[in-house]
């Protein structure tokens with residue numbers, strides 16, 4: 197029973213992990229940018245949701261779409277104003293710029309929000325319900341469902357809407373996409389905006405489950421990176437599965453080895469993936 | 482004589498500081514199939530890139546009476562200047578149908594369904610294969626898909642770069658016949674080819690390009706009998 201509970205927790209948490217990685221995988225696949233500031237964008241989304249909840253009194257799950265819109269605009273502007281300058285340059289340049297961005301965002305957040313721990317704590321935060329002897333946390337279940345819903349919406353946009361088709365086409369063949377009337381500058385900004393909005397949603401959910409500080413970005417970037425590699429860059433559901441896989445692995449590690457090792461596990465998995473499927477790590481889209 | 486659909490005069494273009502095209506003049510009239518032939522590196526692909534506004538160019542570039550010079554590539558595309566690029570350049574992990582839809586993705590008119598019909602009538606193979614990934618098709622099918630995608634954009638001028646490249650002669654003949662059908666539907670064609678025989682078999686007029694300059698031009702019936710063209714491109718086989 198303990199094991200079943202642990203697995204359930206792992207799955208629910210893993211859905212959120214998958215959502216964290218979703219935006220990173222999208223941006224990586226389409227823009228060929230490994231966005232090292234992705235975790236900082238998650239952090240930012242967490243604070244936006246936090247303040248919508250605490251200052252404006254909006255229920256955090258209602259605040260989530262609002263935070264996504266705000267984060268979309270932020271991501272769009274960031275790509276349009278800054279990252280478009282380096283989008284076609286060498287991987288090293290994009291890594292450096294996005295790393296720098298991560299540092300700037302972290303310290304700006306520290307200035308604006310202070311280093312105090314924050315948690316998004318609606319009245320129902322502690323609610324549970326039993327299912328067949330297991331305990332299900334309402335908020336964690338809701339976070340999982342939101343992650344699945346957003347992955348489904350992303351899948352639908354990418355595969356069924358003209359915008360998504362243009363995004364995939366640009367990822368697969370930039371030359372042809374330009375010849376067929378895609379303006380890469382706009383398309384990249386929209387794509388980065390969507391990735392940032394997804395990061396924002398992940399941040400809001402993260403703030404309901406865990407603590408927000410300005411410093412969570414780096415480790416969330418690393419986790420997202422691992423999951424993006426495990427799940428691949430082509431299908432949102434695979435990314436969610438990648439997240440669930442990592443979530444389960446972490447939970448089992450906490451149970452059998454010790455809770456302090458959970459952060460090690462995702463990097464252990466990364467090493468395994470790099471050994472078993474090295475092409476995954478260097479492949480785009 | 483009517484106004485040329487595409488009118489290029491004194492065009493210079495290149496890549497950064499490297500000039501490739503020199504004082505190039507070319508026109509395409511409504512209803513024509515025009516061939517641009519020349520050997521490797523002559524600058525044919527560069528010409529199409531300049532026409533599509535992918536690379537900057539100096540000189541006159543008018544399409545349908547409009548000056549294209551100030552327009553970005555997507556505007557040239559929406560004006561109906563559509564190219565089938567060298568090497569097909571399909572979206573390999575998208576289905577044939579999705580590739581065709583990408584041709585029409587900026588269209589807001591009601592004619593997209595009709596264009597599907599048109600493409601599937603010209604290329605019945607594409608209809609059979611519409612759920613298949615474009616990257617998994619044979620070279621000939623990929624060329625058909627690339628041409629179909631271009632037709633989905635409702636072109637006013639279809640520009641095709643190296644249509645015959647790497648294809649078996651029977652497939653090339655099929656595609657050449659389809660060019661006549663396309664012209665019959667009112668779409669003029671600018672065909673860029675290394676295979677001079679193939680190009681001359683359908684074109685009304687042709688230009689011969691060498692190292693970025695037009696060295697011969699005229700009706701195909703004349704060029705076919707031009708001794709220097711025969712020596713350089715048609716060889717003893719003619």
Ligand SMILES: Nc1ncnc2c1ncn2[C@@H]1O[C@H](COP(=O)(O)OP(=O)(O)OP(=O)(O)O)[C@@H](O)[C@H]1O
Pocket residue numbers: 496499501519520521522523524525526527528567643675
């Ligand atoms: N992206 C580029 N950057 C710099 N130079 C280029 C580029 N593309 C082509 N060139 C140069 O421009 C010249 C013309 O090339 P282009 O591709 O237009 O020739 P082409 O007539 O299409 O040849 P082919 O028959 O082999 O396709 C060549 O000397 C080539 O090296």
Ligand SMILES: [Mg+2]
Pocket residue numbers: 525526527567642643
């Ligand atoms: Mg060429």
